[in-house]
Amino acid sequence: xxxxxxxxxxxxxxxxxxxxxxxxxxxxxxxxxxxxxxxxxxxxxxxxxxxxxxxxxxxxxxxxxxxxxxxxxxxxxxxxxxxxxxxxxxxxxxxxxxxxxxxxxxxxxxxxxxxxxxxxxxxxxxxxxxxxxxxxxxxxxxxxxxxxxxxxxxxxxxxxxxxxxxxxxxxxxxxxxxxxxxxxxxxxxxxxxxxxxxxxxxxxxxxxxxxxxxxxxxxxxxxxxxxxxxxxxxxxxxxxxxxxxxxxxxxxxxxxxxxxxxxxxxxxxxxxxxxxxxxxxxxxxxxxxxxxxxxxxxxxxxxxxxxxxxxxxxxxxxxxxxxxxxxxxxxxxxxxxxxxxxxxxxxxxxxxxxxxxxxxxxxxxxxxxxxxxxxxxxxxxxxxxxxxxxxxxxxxxxxxxxxxxxxxxxxxxxxxxxxxxxxxxxxxxxxxxxxxxxxxxxxxxxxxxxxxxxxxxxxxxxxxxxxxxxxxxxxxxxxxxxxxxxxxxxxxxxxxxxxxxxxxxxxxxxxxxxxxxxxxxxxxxxxxxxxxxxxxxxxxxxxxxxxxxxxxxxxxxxxxxxxxxxxxxxx
Numbered sequence: 222x223x224x225x226x227x228x229x230x231x232x233x234x235x236x237x238x239x240x241x242x243x244x245x246x247x248x249x250x251x252x253x254x255x256x257x258x259x260x261x262x263x264x265x266x267x268x269x270x271x272x273x274x275x276x277x278x279x280x281x282x283x284x285x286x287x288x289x290x291x292x293x294x295x296x297x298x299x300x301x302x303x304x305x306x307x308x309x310x311x312x313x314x315x316x317x318x319x320x321x322x323x324x325x326x327x328x329x330x331x332x333x334x335x336x337x338x339x340x341x342x343x344x345x346x347x348x349x350x351x352x353x354x355x356x357x358x359x360x361x362x363x364x365x366x367x368x369x370x371x372x373x374x375x376x377x378x379x380x381x382x383x384x385x386x387x388x389x390x391x392x393x394x395x396x397x398x399x400x401x402x403x404x405x406x407x408x409x410x411x412x413x414x415x416x417x418x419x420x421x422x423x424x425x426x427x428x429x430x431x432x433x434x435x436x437x438x439x440x441x442x443x444x445x446x447x448x449x450x451x452x453x454x455x456x457x458x459x460x461x462x463x464x465x466x467x468x469x470x471x472x473x474x475x476x477x478x479x480x481x482x483x484x485x486x487x488x489x490x491x492x493x494x495x496x497x498x499x500x501x502x503x504x505x506x507x508x509x510x511x512x513x514x515x516x517x518x519x520x521x522x523x524x525x526x527x528x529x530x531x532x533x534x535x536x537x538x539x540x541x542x543x544x545x546x547x548x549x550x551x552x553x554x555x556x557x558x559x560x561x562x563x564x565x566x567x568x569x570x571x572x573x574x575x576x577x578x579x580x581x582x583x584x585x586x587x588x589x590x591x592x593x594x595x596x597x598x599x600x601x602x603x604x605x606x607x608x609x610x611x612x613x614x615x616x617x618x619x620x621x622x623x624x625x626x627x628x629x630x631x632x633x634x635x636x637x638x639x640x641x642x643x644x645x646x647x648x649x650x651x652x653x654x655x656x657x658x659x660x661x662x663x664x665x666x667x668x669x670x671x672x673x674x675x676x677x678x679x680x681x682x683x684x685x686x687x688x689x690x691x692x693x694x695x696x697x698x699x700x701x702x703x704x705x706x707x708x709x710x711x712x713x714x715x716x717x718x719x720x721x722x723x724x725x726x727x728x729x730x731x732x733x734x735x736x737x738x739x740x741x742x743x744x745x746x747x748x749x750x751x752x753x754x755x756x757x758x759x760x761x762x763x764x765x766x767x768x769x770x771x772x773x774x775x776x777x778x779x780x781x782x783x784x785x786x787x788x789x790x791x792x
Contacts, residue, residue, distance in 0.1 A: 234277060236312075247259060284734065291306055338387070338428075343372055354436055375418060376416045419432045422458075430447035455499060457507070475495075484497045486562065496514075502531075505542070518546040557569065667697070672732075696725055
């Protein structure tokens with residue numbers, strides 16, 4: 222295993238062009254010396270992220286997101302620093318063995334419990350006890366390859382088979398927290414039994430939950446899912462994310478489905494850029510994950526009324542973060558699993574090649590159950606469509622939809638336009654900044670230029686004894702220490718150096734927000750230092766004045782008064 226020194230990190234970072242790497246995720250346009258694109262880390266409709274080829278860093282002038290190619294990949298793909306380094310090393314043709322370096326996790330035992338349970342369930346399905354379950358899966362066109370790839374297993378009929386194994390190996394309280402085991406007056410028992418077990422994964426592909434399906438008996442619940450636990454939060458995950466993310470990026474397309482069986486079916490026929498929401502309403506976290514996966518987003522939910530409602534809800538959540546998806550609707554109320562089995566891969570691919578716009582879907586959805594020859598229904602329909610148009614930022618899509626409504630309802634175009642809201646030109650929340658005091662502004666600007674110049678660091682070392690604000694004080698000290706250790710300052714190297722320190726990283730993000738200037742004058746730096754000194758003098762004077770009130774000795778009072786006069790004069 223190779224040591225990951227600062228020199229090695231620099232070598233790996235410099236082996237690639239940050240512009241080439243980031244442009245494989247986000248479209249970039251050259252502008253002067255830098256490249257600009259829409260920032261994927263906040264709701265950004267105007268290109269506010271700058272990527273510098275020379276400095277090998279990216280920076281968003283709106284939300285302040287800053288970093289090197291490693292940080293970009295970490296945040297975009299939700300992977301660790303070491304994983305990002307390894308990925309870039311592979312791209313740059315540098316061989317490096319980082320070994321297995323697991324992070325110390327608060328919930329490590331929970332992951333271990335699930336790892337053991339997975340082995341147990343997978344083994345069960347390959348024993349004589351799994352014969353009937355395999356037959357059931359085969360009848361549903363799930364073959365051995367799919368069983369292995371998706372790690373499908375079997376919970377046995379015995380009601381404490383897994384419990385007996387886990388309780389011997391782990392703390393009982395940890396086992397109970399896992400959501401796999403229960404307890405009553407007779408002892409510990411399995412919550413899953415006599416079910417085919419479909420693992421559910423976190424974003425990195427670790428098993429954190431299950432969905433268990435009945436296959437040989439009657440039960441009120443066809444599927445039984447793990448309850449939410451410390452490591453399993455449905456609203457933060459997407460089924461198959463870890464398998465689909467790279468393929469989706471290459472295709473620049475992600476297909477969002479409802480159930481994991483839909484994803485498994487699509488994957489089995491070679492359509493591998495699919496994820497599932499697992500039947501729950503899409504959350505903001507999930508919407509942001511989907512947004513980062515690909516530019517083209519296709520919603521392919523179940524073909525029934527419930528699927529239509531889910532499509533509308535998902536589209537609305539995506540629209541809130543500036544994403545306009547396309548939609549595929551399936552006939553005969555079928556879900557993707559049923560559709561592919563009945564009509565085949567080619568028919569499903571034709572559907573994917575010809576999705577409808579979200580507004581065409583809305584037109585169809587809102588017409589359901591309405592008679593457009595009825596005045597009240599017609600008016601309701603038009604008002605609902607106008608409401609939906611008002612949510613869309615895409616001007617072309619708006620215009621096309623308006624024309625369609627006019628043709629369909631024969632209502633005046635002007636009447637529709639009169640009911641459209643004119644969106645006020647507001648400054649985005651990301652650009653709103655808390656008003657800084659002149660002292661905080663001086664600290665922020667001084668550190669901003671310390672990251673760019675060793676001259677400024679030397680001026681800080683010589684003339685600044687104390688930064689008033691704790692977060693700026695800590696960052697300034699770290700920059701100075703880095704400079705003295707390596708003899709130079711390079712913003713990209715420093716950012717990689719502090720990776721893992723969330724406090725320092727967030728402070729840099731705050732400093733970079735709304736800062737665009739790359740040049741400075743010595744007089745400007747002197748001004749920042751003078752303002753900081755002024756703050757320190759004022760604090761010292763305040764302390765002395767408080768001390769004067771506490772003492773009665775006139776001589777000592779006079780001495781303190783003279784010190785205050787000297788401070789005010791700058792002596």
